[in-house]
Amino acid sequence: MAVRRQPSRADIRKQRMLAAINFPLDWLEERSGLVGAVRYFLFRKVPADTNWMQTLGSATLTAFIVQAVTGVILAMYYKPTPNDAYKSIQYITDELTLGWLVRGMHKWGASVFIILMFLHMGRVFLFGAYKYPRELNWIVGVLLLVMGMLEGFTGYLLPWDQTAYWASVVGINLNGTAPIAGPWLAQFLRGGQEITGDTLTRFYSLHMLIVPGGIAALIGLHLYLVIRLGVTSPPWSKEAAGMERADEPQHLRPGLTRPVPRGGGGSS
């Protein structure tokens, strides 16, 4: 009979250390299941042939996070009134320490965000990744694209300079040409008959509360569906997950109903 070695004091100390380190995680896991969820997210399997084009989605998310962080910082210094808006933009750009960097990243991050959304959409189209069962996620993605462009439209007015002002005058008037809802929409965006301080605060509220809140919520749904339904293999891959394989006996594929050629006997 093998003698079981008594655990040394060093072993016991190590065990206690581990338990102490794990305690907060265990505490959280027992009460929320969040640790398991994160572990599932990190260690879930993706197809082995996943490639670089499939990083465009997370790159878009990164651009959104850049917009959120720089936007929060800008909101600390920006003043949405006709008298102060332009001055506060000048202050942020010319005087505030690194203010130019934050504003520049926000302005150019917007373009990068839009470009990445289009590239990501192109990738999904190329891969046919919008097909069953991922239809809903394509629709959520297109809504995100529309809301992203709405962010661009509402953010453009905020510096309250000539470019911003006249682009918005014409943009709102164009909305007004739509039938039925058009005039109402233009009136709502302006907050009256003219573009005034009311328009500015309205655009500011849309730009930093309603639309980004909606985008964040839709991104959550988008990611949930990605994790639930999985990542698509490139369609040209020889090892694509889910492809029909000729070398496998048909009966091992329950539900696969490609008919066996008549008279030929076996599979090709």
Next chain:
Amino acid sequence: MAAVKPRPVDERRAEFARYKKDVKERGKPFHPYAMFHDTVMSLVVVSVITGLAVIWKWTSWGPHHDGLHQGLLGPEYTDPADPGTTSFVPRPDWYFYFLFYLLRIFKWPNSVFLGTVGVPTIALILLIALPLYDVRRERRLSRRPVAVVGAVLTVLSMAVLTWKGATASEALASEVIADVPTWIKQEKLPQNAVPGAKLFAVAGCTACHTYLGTGSSNLGAPDLTAIGTRNLGIDFQIRHLKDPASVVPGSPMPKFASLGEKRLHDLALFLEASKGKR
């Protein structure tokens, strides 16, 4: 016994079941494999954004310590917003150029509705509903000819519209004013229409309207070379300039009430005197 023809819904369910089995058996964990690629790509994105911000700052403000300086990526800001101003360029951010240019193709008033609402709405509905009408299981491009042709045409037309929108030139007031003597000669404008003609040249009208070939045709705005032949009347012209949408419902033209009664009257005289090339 004849084989039962499989229903498409069963086929795609079977394919997804196969997909899940394959990923479980032969897939790799998201972390660290895909995570590594995602992290590298995200760092690239943040670097590009930072780089653009730096180039913007140091080519605009850098040389002259002036945020209005036109650097490589444009000025940091333009002059403060002034609702009373008359020389402006109604130009959106670049990702709206395709819509902006669409409005040069569709003219006010007959087909502007197509440019602002019709075409974009149909395109958006087709885009949103894509997975609902493209229901085949096939994912390989070589077996999706209709999808490929549709995508290529869409990308090409968006690229062309964006490019045309980006390179569309706006008429500068200083250039337009030089054409006024030609207008007076060709249209045989009476003396009392001359102040209005000069005002028309500098007040931003030609940012959207054309007149004897001068100006930019933007946002579906009509050519005004022979607007006087419609005999709309001085009163109508003034009311229209003050608040275009009140007499032409849905007009995207901005209000010009800030010009004041005297100048609006001059403009109206000029427009009514414009009877085309004579």
